[in-house]
Amino acid sequence: MIISWQSHIGKYLHRCDECGEEFNGRKNQQYCNLKCKAKHNNDLAISRRDREKEMTAGYLRNIELVSKELNGLTNEVVTVSMERLLALGFDPTVPNKRVKIEGDLWYQIGPVSYRPLIESNEVELIKLE
Numbered sequence: 001m002i003i004s005w006q007s008h009i010g011k012y013l014h015r016c017d018e019c020g021e022e023f024n025g026r027k028n029q030q031y032c033n034l035k036c037k038a039k040h041n042n043d044l045a046i047s048r049r050d051r052e053k054e055m056t057a058g059y060l061r062n063i064e065l066v067s068k069e070l071n072g073l074t075n076e077v078v079t080v081s082m083e084r085l086l087a088l089g090f091d092p093t094v095p096n097k098r099v100k101i102e103g104d105l106w107y108q109i110g111p112v113s114y115r116p117l118i119e120s121n122e123v124e125l126i127k128l129e
């Protein structure tokens with residue numbers, strides 16, 4: 001973060017985004033040294049990896065939950081309540097692929113698909129083979 005222009009030395013006074021120390025440097029400099037820059041970037045990479053792990057875990061959990069509800073059925077629609085799916089740990093925010101099945105919009109997660117029915121708060125599930 002820039003604090004001020006230091007005209008007597010031709011540099012900007014900054015506060016390091018990582019450690020909070022003040023330092024002089026170029027206008028676009030964010031860190032007081034390479035160690036702080038590396039720490040900041042490593043922390044970003046760790047949180048990015050953690051988010052990816054959570055996303056993957058949620059994706060696999062959704063597939064497992066829907067598969068259990070389908071109980072081995074393929075090419076047949078099973079209807080359950082959204083409350084039940086959510087109570088089992090289904091996460092509707094996990095990325096999915098939008099697909100059209102017989103003209104209707106479904107959300108595909110791996111081998112299974114689901115379609116929320118807005119009027120009834122139920123969800124249709126299917127595994128196509």
Ligand SMILES: [Zn+2]
Pocket residue numbers: 016017018019020021031032033036
């Ligand atoms: Zn620093």
